Amino acid sequence: MQLKVIIRILGILLMIFSIAMLPPIAVAWYYGDGGGLAFFTGFVVSLLLGLLLFIPRKNATGDLRTRDGFLVVILFWSVLSFMGAVPFYLSDIENFGFADAIFESFSGLTTTGATVISGLDHLPHSILFYRQQLQWMGGMGIIVLAVAVLPMLGIGGMQLYRAETPGPVKDAKLTPRIAGTAKALWYIYFGLTVICCLSYWGAGMSLFDAIGHSFSTIAIGGFSTHDASIGWFESIQIELICSFFMLLSGVNFSLHFVAVRKLSLESYFNDAEFKFYLSILTIVALISILVLVIHEHFGFSEAVVKAIFHTISIGTTTGFITHDFTLWPIFLPVLLIFVSFVGGCSGSTGGGMKVIRILLLFKQGAREIQRLIHPNAIFKIRIGKTSVPENIVESVWGFFAIYVALFFLFMLFLMADGHDQVTAFSAVAACMNNLGPGLGEVSENYSSLSDLSKWVLSLTMLFGRLEIFTLLVIFTPGFWRS
Amino acid sequence: MSGDYLKRLNLVLALTLLTLVSLSALASDSSVFVLIEVEASDLDEIDQDADENFDSHFSNGYYSFKLENYFVGTLLIDLRPFNRHISYFANYRGPPNQF
Incomplete structure (x- = not known):
């Protein structure tokens, strides 16, 4: 393994990440x-840490080869989340311990x-801005991870496209392709953020709120600058704008790229995943x-807006709310949490x-009936x-099995830590699916959980974001053998 | 800077050092010597007006900073062979004389 190169890259990433602390200083x-x-x-x-690792x-x-890629991805998310927690920990947030800072940082970057913060409306603007910015940066990392890195590691839904991708992707070298792909996709990401921000601003948000919410909308994050989330604005126009951009951000960014390049919507409607995505959200x-x-x-009209907003928000795993949906008939919150698994x-x-x-699992189920x-x-x-190769179908089943097994393991752990089953179920689901809001004790925030549960849920978020296998693979002895 | 801020900063520095050392050890290209003694009881005995206990100096290529009564007593970072390797030494009981 190229450990020296990996640590050098991490040093560079940390130095770049340190710049993220400067805008909040200006705020x-x-x-x-x-x-x-x-x-x-x-x-x-x-x-300093970046320099001491790099120089x-x-x-x-x-x-870098495939195995190095796993380590880069894991170190990127874990070390940066740790450094991202530093400003939270050093700030004057009331009753805020180290576990809280780590939880908030992991939640932001993933x-x-x-x-775990209550009283967002009274927090300093710099902290509020930093939270939103963390999510936006996390979103940038995720795009590269999902579109360029994970497929080459053989992980993630995008691996399906791997066989179709020409050029250097097919060999094990990682870097040349990533740089080009990332650049193109970041333009899309940045462009969507700017349009979303202007739309929010035009709809009546303050510029500060518009920037902050556009960050967390396009990143499918869900952090808000207000305790009442998007509901604070009491504006149907803002809810509809938010719904539209959440829906767009839940779509494969490669499709956006093709649509912009060809100036055509054809790429969306030729894509089976996009059609299935729209169908699920429409039905729910x-x-x-x-x-x-x-x-x-x-x-009726309010029910339509609220239902569409929360379906898209929870279904895409954004996590914004405009109304306390835990007060709705219990069937609906549970349905929405289940949709977040998709x-x-x-x-x-x-x-x-x-x-x-999910589409592959559905088709596999239908095939078994045909058989x-x-x-x-x-x-x-x-x-x-x-035509999907059998090894991909098998890997999806493997992923599904491990996802479910880990979900129950973490849920049991939270129950063992003294939380009721609704809280444990929804907290693990919300963190593993990178959703955010849960039910029971965690319907408003996660501050009431013990430090131990916060650590476990931080790990759960990382498992969810790195698509399970990326993190599990480093615990196998074979990974470390030369 | 309040005592509480310094206490938190000290934990951040200690964990940052630990991260640095772990990652350097992972890369196996540094001579790394670490001794960090953690005495949990110290965290409860923080003097809220302990700012005066903070002391740092740079001499003979060593940067040493001392946070008495805190999590890590004295931390000495050897910066001399910086371009080739980094050595770290942390000792709770005062400046070490091994160098």
């Missing part, structure tokens, strides 16, 4: 909220959106409208198991016009 100075010192310290510590290995060179939204109208929770499309900033995997009727026939699973 602290502008608003005079006294939060600058924590960010300045965070900046110095991150920069001794500045001449280390070598091509774009989960679960928070219709069920939600029906239940809300039958139970007379809202008038999550966004592969190659998006969304969490969950990814739509493409019972025609035992000697050979059925191929197709996604669009592509």
